[in-house]
Amino acid sequence: MVSPDWLALAPHGILGLTAMVLLLYDMIDPDSRNRLALASIATVGSLAALAASAWLLAVGVGPSESVSLFDGQLVVDGVALFFSVVFTTVAALVTVASYDYLADHSYQAEYYSLVVLATTGMVVLASANSLATAFVSLELVSLPSYALVAFLKTNRGSVEAGTKYFLIGALSSAVFVYGISLVYAVAGSLHFETLAAFFAEQGIEQAGVFGLGIVMIVGGVAFKTASVPFHFWAPEAYEGAPAPISGFLSSASKAAGFVLAFRAFNVAFSLDIAAVSGAIDWALLFQILAVVTMIVGNFAAAVQERVKRMLAYSSVGHAGYVLIGLAAITSGGAGGNSIVMGAAMMHLLVYGVMNTGAFLFVGMAEYWGVGRRFEDYNGLSKQAPMACVAMAIFMFSLAGLPPFGGFFSKYVLFLGAIQAGFWWLAAIGAVTSALSLYYYSRVVKAIWIEDPSADFRLRGRPVGLYAAVMLAGVLTVALLPAFGVGIEAAYDAASVLFA
Amino acid sequence: MVPVQWYLLLSAAMFCIGVFGVLTRRNALVILMSVELMLNAANVNLVAFSFQHGNLTGQTFALFTMALAAAEVAIGIGIVLVLYRNFEDIDVGLPTTMRW
Numbered sequence: 001m002v003s004p005d006w007l008a009l010a011p012h013g014i015l016g017l018t019a020m021v022l023l024l025y026d027m028i029d030p031d032s033r034n035r036l037a038l039a040s041i042a043t044v045g046s047l048a049a050l051a052a053s054a055w056l057l058a059v060g061v062g063p064s065e066s067v068s069l070f071d072g073q074l075v076v077d078g079v080a081l082f083f084s085v086v087f088t089t090v091a092a093l094v095t096v097a098s099y100d101y102l103a104d105h106s107y108q109a110e111y112y113s114l115v116v117l118a119t120t121g122m123v124v125l126a127s128a129n130s131l132a133t134a135f136v137s138l139e140l141v142s143l144p145s146y147a148l149v150a151f152l153k154t155n156r157g158s159v160e161a162g163t164k165y166f167l168i169g170a171l172s173s174a175v176f177v178y179g180i181s182l183v184y185a186v187a188g189s190l191h192f193e194t195l196a197a198f199f200a201e202q203g204i205e206q207a208g209v210f211g212l213g214i215v216m217i218v219g220g221v222a223f224k225t226a227s228v229p230f231h232f233w234a235p236e237a238y239e240g241a242p243a244p245i246s247g248f249l250s251s252a253s254k255a256a257g258f259v260l261a262f263r264a265f266n267v268a269f270s271l272d273i274a275a276v277s278g279a280i281d282w283a284l285l286f287q288i289l290a291v292v293t294m295i296v297g298n299f300a301a302a303v304q305e306r307v308k309r310m311l312a313y314s315s316v317g318h319a320g321y322v323l324i325g326l327a328a329i330t331s332g333g334a335g336g337n338s339i340v341m342g343a344a345m346m347h348l349l350v351y352g353v354m355n356t357g358a359f360l361f362v363g364m365a366e367y368w369g370v371g372r373r374f375e376d377y378n379g380l381s382k383q384a385p386m387a388c389v390a391m392a393i394f395m396f397s398l399a400g401l402p403p404f405g406g407f408f409s410k411y412v413l414f415l416g417a418i419q420a421g422f423w424w425l426a427a428i429g430a431v432t433s434a435l436s437l438y439y440y441s442r443v444v445k446a447i448w449i450e451d452p453s454a455d456f457r458l459r460g461r462p463v464g465l466y467a468a469v470m471l472a473g474v475l476t477v478a479l480l481p482a483f484g485v486g487i488e489a490a491y492d493a494a495s496v497l498f499a
Numbered sequence: 500m501v502p503v504q505w506y507l508l509l510s511a512a513m514f515c516i517g518v519f520g521v522l523t524r525r526n527a528l529v530i531l532m533s534v535e536l537m538l539n540a541a542n543v544n545l546v547a548f549s550f551q552h553g554n555l556t557g558q559t560f561a562l563f564t565m566a567l568a569a570a571e572v573a574i575g576i577g578i579v580l581v582l583y584r585n586f587e588d589i590d591v592g593l594p595t596t597m598r599w
Contacts, residue, residue, distance in 0.1 A: 153585075171537075181510070181545045
């Protein structure tokens with residue numbers, strides 16, 4: 001219980017305020033090079049929002065009680081808070097790491113405020129309870145991301161990545177709005193619960209228009225989560241962007257797309273109504289997307305020569321695993337539904353930590369000026385053993401090897417899919433996971449087993465990057481003993497959507 | 500009163516023209532204009548059906564869409580500017596430093 005109600009918006013407010021403080025700092029001291037102050041403000045803000053989310057969960061906002069604000073436009077429940085934890089954790093890791101990565105860049109305050117603004121958008125998106133707030137907050141995530149990807153504005157790769165990301169993003173947000181307008185045309189409302197009540201009462205009369213609208217909304221979600229067939233921007237954007245931003249986009253921004261899909265498709269367009277009335281069986285749509293995304297992402301990752309691009313394609317593959325959480329939903333199977341969706345949420349949490357860590361390790365390699373290909377990483381463990389231990393943990397955890405968090409989240413996800421009767425989804429997931437072990441272990445082999453090809457000494461001790469990589473490593477390991485707590489919270493949160 | 504189907508046809512036509520522009524043009528600014536056309540197609544729907552349903556949700560949301568379209572263009576023009584500075588052109592087919 002919180003009182004007054006608006007206290008439930010504490011994470012949103014803290015993040016928005018932090019962004020404003022950063023801009024204010026920039027106004028008072030323009031072109032500031034005080035990296036420590038800027039990075040600290042952003043990190044402290046993210047951690048404060050993380051603490052606020054944890055506090056709200058602790059006082060019982062979530063499974064037992066959800067707070068509805070602004071005439072139901074925003075709702076703070078277990079799902080929103082669970083995802084707030086994911087977003088703010090990733091944001092804190094990224095801002096700590098950016099302290100070193102941005103050492104020689106100007107416009108530092110803008111960079112940090114854009115990161116925090118994007119995080120604000122994600123947290124609002126997690127509580128968005130109508131298509132209008134969902135669209136506005138989705139754009140609040142997207143617009144800063146475009147600018148951040150193109151942040152290295154004299155670097156051709158970064159500008160090219162930003163251009164492609166922006167153009168595909170603008171196209172898919174236009175498709176998304178058109179989908180919203182078609183749903184509004186059928187139902188006359190944008191609010192999730194009103195839509196659900198309308199469809200339950202009247203059925204779906206203009207099934208064609210409604211179905212087209214749903215397909216277009218799925219397109220917008222597929223872009224944000226980097227799922228096939230809207231994944232083309234992902235390898236480009238993740239490879240060209242500054243490495244901390246690649247980690248931020250591939251972990252937090254992906255999770256933001258999924259939380260919108262989880263809420264919209266289970267609350268507003270629930271399968272019970274959408275499929276039974278013959279308008280559209282969106283679970284079938286997500287089954288196709290999940291299979292294609294898992295296969296394309298993992299096979300494309302296996303043939304890459306550059307580490308960052310391999311991670312980019314592997315992130316597409318992981319979007320496919322999480323899509324199982326929507327694909328394995330069955331009409332009327334409330335208990336099984338919340339298990340498979342809770343597992344998908346837990347996978348996003350574990351993935352958020354380990355994938356951010358992996359991208360930050362790549363950022364550290366970029367900071368040292370070692371190349372981008374697998375061979376260039378040869379023998380890094382001789383120079384930076386601790387960071388390489390962390391990287392090995394990330395790689396094995398991403399591949400889903402048993403003693404790590406990534407194994408358990410994939411295990412419960414596939415088990416949930418089998419229990420819901422989708423053994424073939426789990427089978428494809430297991431086979432592609434086995435394939436992923438090949439390309440993840442190439443990195444481990446390069447840094448631990450191969451000898452250094454040239455005699456080089458790493459220059460500089462990037463304290464922030466080191467701290468962030470180690471912290472991500474510790475969190476990945478800590479998610480083992482904490483897995484039970486996390487998965488229970490995820491199950492409870494997911495069951496609210498099927499209530 | 501114009502039947503509401505005509506508005507749906509108009510907006511679908513606008514949307515398709517926008518998609519066609521995005522797919523065929525190589526100039527980044529023209530692609531941006533085509534995207535605006537697609538967003539405005541959605542606005543036509545929203546306003547027409549707002550009138551049809553007799554509530555103001557659609558009209559209000561159309562205002563939001565316009566504001567966000569303006570914000571998107573502001574970011575887009577900035578990116579097109581750095582694109583021009585790096586590649587001396589705004590042809591989106593030129594930047595190919597990354598290929599799989």
